[in-house]
Amino acid sequence: MKTHVSLIVLVCTMIISACTTSPEPAKEIIILPQPVEIHAQDGRFIISGENTKIFTDQWEENYYQAMDLLKTIWPQEIQAGESEKKSDILIQYDANLSAEAYELTISPKQIKILCADSSGAYYAVQSLSQILLQGDIIKEKTHIPCVKIKDSPRFAYRGMHLDVCRHFFTVDEVKNYLDIMGAHKFNRFHWHLTEDQGWRIEIKKYPRLTEIGAYRPETVIGKNTGEYDSTPHGGFYTQDDIREIVAYAHQNCIEVIPEIEMPGHSLAALAAYPELGCTGGPYEVAKTWGVFDDVYCAGNDKTMAFMKGALDEVIELFPGEYIHIGGDECPKTRWETCPRCQWRMKTHKLADEHELQSWFIQEIEHYLNNKGKRIIGWDEILEGGLAENATVMSWRGEARGIEAAESGHDVIMSPNNECYFDHYQAEPIDNEPFAIGGMTTVEDVYHYEPIPEELDAEFAHHILGVQANLWSEYIPTESHLQYMMLPRATALAEVLWTSKDNKDYDRFLTSIEIMKSVYDENGWNYAKHVFE
Numbered sequence: 001m002k003t004h005v006s007l008i009v010l011v012c013t014m015i016i017s018a019c020t021t022s023p024e025p026a027k028e029i030i031i032l033p034q035p036v037e038i039h040a041q042d043g044r045f046i047i048s049g050e051n052t053k054i055f056t057d058q059w060e061e062n063y064y065q066a067m068d069l070l071k072t073i074w075p076q077e078i079q080a081g082e083s084e085k086k087s088d089i090l091i092q093y094d095a096n097l098s099a100e101a102y103e104l105t106i107s108p109k110q111i112k113i114l115c116a117d118s119s120g121a122y123y124a125v126q127s128l129s130q131i132l133l134q135g136d137i138i139k140e141k142t143h144i145p146c147v148k149i150k151d152s153p154r155f156a157y158r159g160m161h162l163d164v165c166r167h168f169f170t171v172d173e174v175k176n177y178l179d180i181m182g183a184h185k186f187n188r189f190h191w192h193l194t195e196d197q198g199w200r201i202e203i204k205k206y207p208r209l210t211e212i213g214a215y216r217p218e219t220v221i222g223k224n225t226g227e228y229d230s231t232p233h234g235g236f237y238t239q240d241d242i243r244e245i246v247a248y249a250h251q252n253c254i255e256v257i258p259e260i261e262m263p264g265h266s267l268a269a270l271a272a273y274p275e276l277g278c279t280g281g282p283y284e285v286a287k288t289w290g291v292f293d294d295v296y297c298a299g300n301d302k303t304m305a306f307m308k309g310a311l312d313e314v315i316e317l318f319p320g321e322y323i324h325i326g327g328d329e330c331p332k333t334r335w336e337t338c339p340r341c342q343w344r345m346k347t348h349k350l351a352d353e354h355e356l357q358s359w360f361i362q363e364i365e366h367y368l369n370n371k372g373k374r375i376i377g378w379d380e381i382l383e384g385g386l387a388e389n390a391t392v393m394s395w396r397g398e399a400r401g402i403e404a405a406e407s408g409h410d411v412i413m414s415p416n417n418e419c420y421f422d423h424y425q426a427e428p429i430d431n432e433p434f435a436i437g438g439m440t441t442v443e444d445v446y447h448y449e450p451i452p453e454e455l456d457a458e459f460a461h462h463i464l465g466v467q468a469n470l471w472s473e474y475i476p477t478e479s480h481l482q483y484m485m486l487p488r489a490t491a492l493a494e495v496l497w498t499s500k501d502n503k504d505y506d507r508f509l510t511s512i513e514i515m516k517s518v519y520d521e522n523g524w525n526y527a528k529h530v531f532e
């Protein structure tokens, strides 16, 4: 009898242990942008106990972005673990991985992140944040599915641009923009800081730039209708604000590229310092949109000294590799009749005003190169001769990008048809907020291929990546800005991160539901068309 009871107990124990040890079956999870490899595994990691122990081989210092992000997304308090084995989460350096790459393995016992730099760790945690949203809450505990992910970006330059001049966005609004970028694994923020309609960066040597140049008394209604809103508009970032934003961007593994526009789009600076223009003014900060004839005088030595003086302070504020010098849409009308500009052309044996612009940009390039910075310019900088080390941002289609790459220059693709997020994004446009024009749908963005077929393969490595631009003439508020950005930025993130073979628009349209949760969770506004 005794044996009989033992046998029953044994069988029961076997059944119970079979029930408790058989792992929950693998659950497909979605990460956007789609990783290089993602394999669902049986089992769940259950967030239990009083807190979560984390062990890193290079605590805080190298992984502080990942650690800080983890603290904001993780449901429990994070504490330092004593050892690799006894910790719930492990972050480890792996020299075999490339820049920005990571491996993320979630097993029932541990979440393990491998990376070779701080960006890799940060992107692993961004992916983990999406996985958390797909966990199940069972008896108040979060169960997250087990998975193995190997991931790295296709392109090194993954950019978003923001025009804060046509409409000003506050420090907090810019930070939110950087959060959206971080969540999509973008890594370059092109900050368009100077324009006809407003100069937005404090330069201590030239205080009138922000005293005068940061404000306009009113703004035209619609597309240069001749009617004005009678509402002053303006604002600028102090140097402390700039440092704060640069640090915040760094926290999101984003490098900030300031754009100090020259020689065109400079009316706000001319309003502040009229002696820098060909006619001497007076000038006004622009209240309408467009391209204006009054630009910096390229013949005036004071202009060059001013540019260099302003750039000295810019260099100090932005630790990144690049400074964007604009270069687009600079009419040559004033230069054609300006004695100083004509004198400059004569003394430097410049054949025409395009060469004069090229001389201007090259002067600035030499100055910046000597200070350890590289320049980026819009594709007009090809006209009249491209500066020696310049990187070209190809916006009027791809042809100038191809030309620049084939002459050995680095290129960032930003063709207006696919990368201008100030365009309309859906028909009928009457149902959309008023926009500059154009039509760039989520699908158009998704299908964009940054390496043009026409480009000789040996130069493909010069295409560093892509950037989408958000010009703000018709985007006066943050919620409108986010509406124009999302979900097109989500589509662009796959163009930039996901390998060509892993791209699939149908899969993307299903997967994007996860980003809807991310947008909602963060309170970001977005266009709803692809979710309907």
Ligand code: ACM
Pocket: 328, 329, 378, 395
């Ligand atoms: C540009 O859109 N003017 C670069």
Ligand code: ZN
Pocket: 277, 278, 296, 297, 298, 299, 300, 334, 335, 338, 339, 340, 341
């Ligand atoms: Zn001039």
